[in-house]
Amino acid sequence: xxxxxxxxxxxxxxxxxxxxxxxxxITAIGRAxxxxxxxxxxxxxxxxxxxxxxxxxxxxxxxxxxxxxSAADYSTVPSGASNLxxxxxxxxxAIEERRTVPEVPSDLLTTSGSGLDPHITPEAxxxxxxxxxxxxxxxxxxxxxxxxxxxxxxxxxLFGEARVNVLKLNLALSHGASAGH
Amino acid sequence: xxxxxxxQIFLYLGILLAITPLxxxxxxxxxxxxxxxxxxxxxxxxxxxxxxxxxxPEREMRWTEYAGALFAFNILGIAVLLxxxxxxxxLPLNPQNFPNVPFALALNTAVSFVTNTNWQAYSGxxxxxYLVQMAGLTVQNFVSAATGIAVLIxxxxxxxxxxxxxxxxxxxxxxxxxxxxxxxxxMVMAIVLIWQGVPQTFSAYVAAKPPDGIEQLIPLGPxxxxxAIKQLGTNGGGYFxxxxxxxxxxxxxxxxxxxxxxIFAIPAGLTYTYGLMTKDRRQGWTIFGAMLALFxxxxxxxxxxxxQPNAVTGLASNMEGKEVRFGVMNSVLFSTITTDASCGAVxxxxxxxxxxxxxxxxxxxLLGEVIFGGVGAGMYGMLVFVVLTVFLAGLMVGRxxxxxxxxxxxxxxxxxxxxALAPCVCILIGLAVACSIPAGSATLGNQGPHGFSxxxxxxxxxxxxxxxxLAGVGVNNNFYNYTLAICxxxxxxxxxxxxxxxxxxxxxxxxxxxSPGTFPTTGFTFAGLLVAVILIVGALTFFPALTLGPIxxxxxxxxxxxx
Numbered sequence: 001x002x003x004x005x006x007x008x009x010x011x012x013x014x015x016x017x018x019x020x021x022x023x024x025x026i027t028a029i030g031r032a033x034x035x036x037x038x039x040x041x042x043x044x045x046x047x048x049x050x051x052x053x054x055x056x057x058x059x060x061x062x063x064x065x066x067x068x069x070s071a072a073d074y075s076t077v078p079s080g081a082s083n084l085x086x087x088x089x090x091x092x093x094a095i096e097e098r099r100t101v102p103e104v105p106s107d108l109l110t111t112s113g114s115g116l117d118p119h120i121t122p123e124a125x126x127x128x129x130x131x132x133x134x135x136x137x138x139x140x141x142x143x144x145x146x147x148x149x150x151x152x153x154x155x156x157x158l159f160g161e162a163r164v165n166v167l168k169l170n171l172a173l174s175h176g177a178s179a180g181h
Numbered sequence: 182x183x184x185x186x187x188x189q190i191f192l193y194l195g196i197l198l199a200i201t202p203l204x205x206x207x208x209x210x211x212x213x214x215x216x217x218x219x220x221x222x223x224x225x226x227x228x229x230x231x232x233x234x235x236x237x238p239e240r241e242m243r244w245t246e247y248a249g250a251l252f253a254f255n256i257l258g259i260a261v262l263l264x265x266x267x268x269x270x271x272l273p274l275n276p277q278n279f280p281n282v283p284f285a286l287a288l289n290t291a292v293s294f295v296t297n298t299n300w301q302a303y304s305g306x307x308x309x310x311y312l313v314q315m316a317g318l319t320v321q322n323f324v325s326a327a328t329g330i331a332v333l334i335x336x337x338x339x340x341x342x343x344x345x346x347x348x349x350x351x352x353x354x355x356x357x358x359x360x361x362x363x364x365x366x367x368m369v370m371a372i373v374l375i376w377q378g379v380p381q382t383f384s385a386y387v388a389a390k391p392p393d394g395i396e397q398l399i400p401l402g403p404x405x406x407x408x409a410i411k412q413l414g415t416n417g418g419g420y421f422x423x424x425x426x427x428x429x430x431x432x433x434x435x436x437x438x439x440x441x442x443x444i445f446a447i448p449a450g451l452t453y454t455y456g457l458m459t460k461d462r463r464q465g466w467t468i469f470g471a472m473l474a475l476f477x478x479x480x481x482x483x484x485x486x487x488x489q490p491n492a493v494t495g496l497a498s499n500m501e502g503k504e505v506r507f508g509v510m511n512s513v514l515f516s517t518i519t520t521d522a523s524c525g526a527v528x529x530x531x532x533x534x535x536x537x538x539x540x541x542x543x544x545x546x547l548l549g550e551v552i553f554g555g556v557g558a559g560m561y562g563m564l565v566f567v568v569l570t571v572f573l574a575g576l577m578v579g580r581x582x583x584x585x586x587x588x589x590x591x592x593x594x595x596x597x598x599x600x601a602l603a604p605c606v607c608i609l610i611g612l613a614v615a616c617s618i619p620a621g622s623a624t625l626g627n628q629g630p631h632g633f634s635x636x637x638x639x640x641x642x643x644x645x646x647x648x649x650x651l652a653g654v655g656v657n658n659n660f661y662n663y664t665l666a667i668c669x670x671x672x673x674x675x676x677x678x679x680x681x682x683x684x685x686x687x688x689x690x691x692x693x694x695x696s697p698g699t700f701p702t703t704g705f706t707f708a709g710l711l712v713a714v715i716l717i718v719g720a721l722t723f724f725p726a727l728t729l730g731p732i733x734x735x736x737x738x739x740x741x742x743x744x
Contacts, residue, residue: 007254009234010352011261011324014359017226018323019316022364023381023406026371030381030405033372040380040401040429042387051389051397054378054428058395068505077386077398078304079423081502083532083653085631087493087738091501091533095494109494110501113426113512113529119505159189160434161508174392 043167051167055116059166062135064173065120065128067166068107069098072115082111103127119163122151132173146172182488186510193438193514197445201469204446205453211361212334212354212454214238223360230356238356241347244685247335248678250351251328255295255674258321262291265317266309275310276385282308285662292666294318296673297325297416297555299525299648300665302657304422306400311383318418319407323367326414326447327358329557332677333451336561337458339684340585343692348684362447363414370409373439378432381405404429412443415555417525417648425515425528426504434506437528441515444524448553451560459585463703468563471708472521475552475715479541480517486537487513492741502530513538520545523555525648532626532635532651536738539634539651540731546641547727548719549604555646561680563711567702568597568683570714574700574707583699586692593686596679603675604644605722607668611640612726620660626653629744630737634730639665644672 030038041053051057056067058074072080084091098109105124120128125147133140150169153162210217231238242250265272266287270280282290286302293300294317305314331354338348375381380401387399404420408430411418425431425440449469456465487509490497503512512529519526520542531542545552551563568584572594575582582589615621615636625632635654642649643665650656656665701707 003250003253004257006234006236006352007250007257010230010236010254010355011257011320013230013233014324014356015316015320017230018359018364018410019320022367023315023319023403026368026375026406027381027383027403029372030375034375037378038375038381038405039384040382040387040399041378041432042389042399045392049387049389049399050391051394052399054432055397055399057389057391057397061393074397076306077400078307079421079427080304081423081426081530081533081652083530083626083651084501085532085539085627085634085653085734085744086491086499086501086535087629087631087734087743088627089743092494092743095496099495106496106498107500107505109496110499110503112500113502113504113527114423114428116423116428117504117506118428121505154185155434158185158192159438160506160511163505 043171053165053167054118056118057167059170063132064170065125065132065166068117068120069111070115071111074116076116080115081113118165118167120166122147122162122164125150125164125169146176189438189511190514193441196442197449200446201449202453204450205457205465208362208450208454209457211357214353217361219361219365227356227360231352234352236350236352238350238353240350242350243346244335244339244348244681244688247348247351248681251331251677251681252674254324254351254355255328258295258324259291262294262317262321263287265313266290269310269313272310272312274312274383277310279308279310285659286657289662289666292669293648294321294416294418295325296646296669297329297414297523297558298643298646298669298673299411299416299418300643300650300669301418301422301648302662305419306421311402314407314420315403319410322407322410322414322416322418323359323363324355326363326410326416326556327355329555330358330362330447330451331355331557332680333455333557333561336564336680336684337455339688340564340587341458341460342688344690345688348681348688363410366413367406367409370413370439370443371405374405374408374436377436378428379405379408379436380429400429408440409443411526412440412524413447415444415448415522415524417519419526425526426530431528434511437507437511437515440526440528441518444518444522444526445553447556448522448559451557455560461703464585467703467708468560468567468711471711472551472553472563474708474712475548476517476521479521479545479552480514483513483517483534483538483541484510486535489535491535491738493738493743499533499535502533504528516542517545519649520647521550521552521554523550523558523645523647525642527649530652531638531649532653536631536731536735540727540735542649543634543638543641543731544719544727546638546645546647547608547723548715549601550645550647551715558646558676562600562676565597565600565676565680565683566711566715568593569601570707570711571700571702572597573714574710578700580698580700583693584702586695587687587690593683596682600676600679601718604672607644607671608640609722609726611644611664611668612637614664615640618660620658624655624658626655627744630730630734631744634734637726637730640668643668646672
């Protein structure tokens with residue numbers, strides 16, 4: 001009985017320290033030091049929240065770049081992946097449908113782990129640039145140049161892969177387009 | 182294999198090697214109750230907790246009392262976490278108004294987080310309110326990790342004390358691990374994660390309206406505070422369903438690097454702490470070396486397998502289930518680390534790994550999570566194998582086995598075998614049942630050998646307290662929720678019990694000075710023997726089952742067959 005009471009007290013006290021005080025302190029520090037990031041890296045346009053830098057959005061408009069395919073159709077609540085094995089018939093068929101021409105880059109043939117991958121590879125972005133240019137009746141060169149501006153190299157020159165954030169690229173594209181009109 | 186990949190790998194290993202002695206020394210000071218650099222700040226809080234709880238930290242416990250306190254605390258933890266989930270809709274801080282969690286899922290989740298497994302049959306962002314996430318799950322992330330460390334420290338005391346009756350005070354070990362080690366490291370890491378883009382807020386989810394797109398509901402919450410301890414405590418339970426693949430849990434390659442480092446940091450440091458406790462640092466480094474060798478071998482096989490072109494889909498690069506910012510190398514490095522340590526966080530979907538890379542992940546679970554392993558749990562699991570190795574080596578050379586100058590006798594060997602075999606029994610029986618009844622295979626996400634692997638992995642993950650999954654199989658049903666809860670419980674406590682029993686009996690033994698005939702438990706020979714024992718026990722137990730899953734899948738996939 002004594003052991004049980006001590007357990008109860010220790011659990012209550014540690015719940016207060018790690019389950020209440022700790023998240024509150026981190027929230028306060030986060031809000032003060034990184035207000036944008038701690039709120040989900042939201043992007044606003046004319047006072048309206050239009051998305052998060054970190055989450056892909058479903059984009060069907062041919063005038064814009066598209067993120068990688070999403071097994072959960074870009075659902076955020078909940079997020080999801082295909083969880084298909086590498087020798088799965090279903091995966092094989094899905095990839096064949098996405099491979100409209102032989103040179104589609106492999107990140108555009110496959111779904112991501114989060115279903116919300118905000119990035120595509122620079123190769124994929126340049127590949128998509130041709131489609132976007134055709135839809136916009138523009139030459140492809142300025143679009144390739146825009147893509148190259150948005151290529152992020154490995155972080156700090158060291159970590160991870162080169163990539164292009166699709167939402168940021170599309171925002172630049174829509175600003176450029178409206179400025180052009 | 183770009184040069185850039187190698188730079189990241191060597192940087193990872195270099196930093197891991199550098200922090201091992203630093204953390205190891207710090208933990209040694211903390212658990213021996215000596216002053217350390219945080220004493221001035223945390224000491225008063227520690228003493229306040231002892232005072233309010235009515236604990237005398239210097240009062241030592243016999244192993245039975247230590248185990249009793251540990252079990253009481255953990256059972257209570259399950260009950261409280263269960264209650265929080267069953268009543269969340271009436272509790273505050275649930276801005277999305279999620280309903281109460283159904284019983285089977287709530288029980289599974291409660292056992293899962295208390296046993297440091299963090300198997301998740303739910304998606305956090307659509308199931309749990311902020312209060313359950315922080316005051317329920319985050320708390321168990323801390324205290325389950327602290328429990329594992331406490332057991333290791335108790336075992337190390339038992340092995341190194343001379344003719345002693347006690348192995349420490351559970352409450353003191355638990356509180357010290359939480360306050361001095363896990364909480365400060367988590368605070369630093371959480372802030373780094375926020376800097377990289379992990380949200381940390383109590384605001385409700387935000388509806389984003391793109392000018393000409395579809396409305397998107399952006400999930401938020403106190404994420405960073407939970408992700409930090411999820412990695413450091415080798416818990417692995419994601420705030421979101423997609424875990425560290427989700428951009429809000431792991432937004433950048435740098436956050437990914439930190440998350441990988443956090444998984445191995447404490448388990449690696451504990452090998453050094455152990456060396457200091459035995460007053461022979463080579464004891465720690467030998468075990469570190471054995472762990473490192475197994476880790477590197479597993480990673481090499483996984484990486485190689487992931488770079489092979491796929492004969493079925495024609496893909497040159499296996500990006501299914503992976504994120505562009507991590508690419509292939511950082512995904513398989515993560516998958517190897519997270520399954521070596523019983524973390525279970527994932528930054529890529531293990532279900533979509535190639536059969537050999539997924540097979541290595543599965544084998545890591547089957548070997549008992551001793552390749553660095555869970556915080557504390559990996560090292561005490563490894564010491565069980567050390568006892569077995571010493572015993573086998575003793576049989577081979579025909580001498581009575583000794584470890585650290587103490588005789589290993591039938592009592593210890595018996596308990597070691599129980600601890601080594603308990604998870605194996607859970608896995609094989611669970612898998613056999615799942616294969617035999619419709620409920621086991623009704624929800625598989627893949628066909629053929631891969632479907633078998635999904636069931637196999639589920640029981641292995643539960644019994645090894647890992648928590649990662651081949652997540653194509655639907656596990657939020659009565660069959661999996663209850664059977665896996667049993668496996669998680671036994672996989673944890675059917676090892677902790679025997680380990681504490683060994684600690685108790687070893688503590689009471691006399692120490693004989695080493696003689697020329699003493700078999701040394703340091704150096705390459707012993708590390709090699711240790712690795713061999715681990716692989717032989719694992720292979721003998723599971724080779725037939727592995728053949729039916731990843732091995733046959735690898736062979737037929739190479740021939741272009743699909744399922």
